[in-house]
Amino acid sequence: MSERMRNRAIGMGVAFAAFVVVLVVRPNLLEQSTAHAKEKPEAPNLQVDPLWPKPLPNHWVLGSVTGVAVDSEDHIWVIHRGADSLNALEKGAILDPPTGCCVPAPQVLEFDEAGNLLGNWGGPGPGFDWPRSTGGLFVASNGNVWIAAAGLAPAASRGPGGAGAAQANAPSPQDAQVVEFSGRGQFVLEIGHAGKPGGNDSTTGLNRPAGVSLDPRANEVYVADGFGNRRVVVFDAATGAYKRHWGAYGQMPDDSSLGPYDPNAAPAKQFREVTCAKVSKDGLVYACDRQGDRLQVFHTDGKFVKEVTVAKATLGEGSVWDVAFSNDPRQRFLYVADGQNKKVWVLDRASLTILSSFGDGGRYPSLFYGVGSIAVDSKGNVYTGETYEGKRVQKFAYKGVAPAGQDR
């Protein structure tokens, strides 16, 4: 493919980067922003690779993608919702009688950097509760794969034919667990159990966790808990033992009704939905308050540090779905996947200033529908997963840094 073709892909969304973005900056943040203002603002230059990954074998198709992660070997892991998220017309080959194309791919897929499919597994098995509807996934430094189970029974119907048309099984209970597997799909550990949700004060139960990640230094699991609860919960990764939890601003979470999100109201004292909890190398925890349109930052003990609001006027499902850190040692940049506005925001991690954004809505390469998961490899390439009817994983190749906010 010619360089010309590659080059024309990304810039689109950047032209709109300054769109209705309201930064809620607390006083200490303002000071940091001033300090950084001396540096000429730069942001990573990313270009979509429209032919990554390679087509799946066996007429496999992806359902709604809910997680993407990169392991220590730069393999890219994807989790999707499989048959339950596929329209009958997308899974004709598994219907009885078969009507035509296609087959739901196994729900966990592993790709190499070139986009070749290396491994695939997933689905119910003895001794663990496979999610009725997957959330995020994370690959630990030991190669084990952690999966969040985010499903609320029963799955909603999606489009002609309806989702789950081929699902004759009895509905499984509501998800309330995270599950650890080996890289080959062997069950290792489960925290919480399906059908046994715990509340915001539970030390044993979860409620539809949306995301999971690990802090390798402490060997702790951070659970974004989630769609049912409104907290970050930390467990021992080896034993699954509860360690601590907190809500927005590091306060104890509660179940009080927040009502619908109002961008003009004072910031809510509780999270609305916690969809990510990821720990930086310098020991800061970034929590996505998706429908609260904000990212909150904590120390690993739960002490609140600061917050940033992104596209504050965003309603619907909200703007802050998932975050990923840039690959440089300082993790200078933060990428925020915004499924409602269908773009990826690029933030300066130290100041939480928005530098740039890329993407727009649509089905073509570099466009998004329901971009809800994001990860970065060791070379700085960015991978995104799309849920809803996006049903893709895309790669954005890192091309160095460029002046921020410029239409590339």
Add this chain to the structure above:
Amino acid sequence: MRAKRDILAGTLLLVLVIALAVGQKLVAKTTAAQGTSAVMAPKFEVDPLWPKPLPNHWYQGMTIGVSVDDKDNVWIIHRPDTLSQSEAAADQKPPTGTCCSKAPPVLEFDPQGNLIGHWGGPGPGYEWPESNHGITIDYKGNVWIGGNGQNDAQILKFTQDGKFLAQFGHEGKNGGSNDTENFGRAAKIFVDPKTNEAYISDGYLNHRVVVIDADTGKFKRYWGAYGHRPDDTNLGRYNPDAPPAQQFRNPVHCAELSHDQLLYVCDRVNDRIQVFRPDGTFVKEQFVAKRSLADGSVWDIAFSKDPEQKYIYLADGRNEKVYIILRDTLEILTSFGDGGRQPGEFFGVHSIATDSKGNIYTTETYEGRRVQKFVYKGLAPVTKLDQGAPWPASASR
């Protein structure tokens, strides 16, 4: 464990593929294609970055028509109202996000993929379809649009600037397959430059091909499957093991006339092409992927651009591929595409057209919602019946 699973899935697929192939001599064809006898067929590669992203945060819905004009500009029509609230977030009241807004229903791209025109929607003097369907640029450069909404019984003609020219039939006035004034949820229009007659695939409610005068709209003739007088008896579900149905099923989805005056009709759910003379005399039929159920395999056809129109390109939205068919014998030579959201893959590949250079354009309905370009790369020996996504050779790393 993974290897076992791969083998199992692969085996299941193989069984399905074979099942679909039986009944259309594909198995025999496989042997021929893989043997030393070099069967040649047009070769295509997807252009993954065509068209360019739309401006204004515009977003495309189900895209249910494509046509190429004499300047090789590519026209598509889509259904803005099929966008979800999340897709059309900026159109909600209040807006729930900055992206996106519904693109106008008719979009015109230049050969490089730049959007150069857009219009469409209700206006004075005509009844815009409840659910637009099909777009055709005729030999005079006029734009024809069908409609498959519940009450759509009309077809429309506009200039390329979107100025209304004519409406034939009226909304809500469908009188069945023997009505000579209205249509029944018409799918598509083709205009014969030799006679100025318009052929209408009619449609999602009626069971016929209609020929009208393209200027006056006067009905000239119509017919059903095998050239029979059409009737609207409910045929029930398609059964691949039953004798071929004596009527078209809904929808009659295309009617395209070749240079040598043969009319190719898409009987979508019956999984067959029927061929007629312009007077409605039945010539022959060909089943394609005959075991396809649900929404059927024969969605739309386009002819290759050589003067003889040696090949037919057939869009199959059930099996998510485009077949390359020898027009003379109606034999399938090869196919490309597969299910999925990546370039060269499809979900609901619905419409197909070719430009003067032989490039193919496809559009996808359902949740596919794209137009894709497949670049003509000349004739090449057929090595696979089922090529999968036709990625550029340079992409094989």
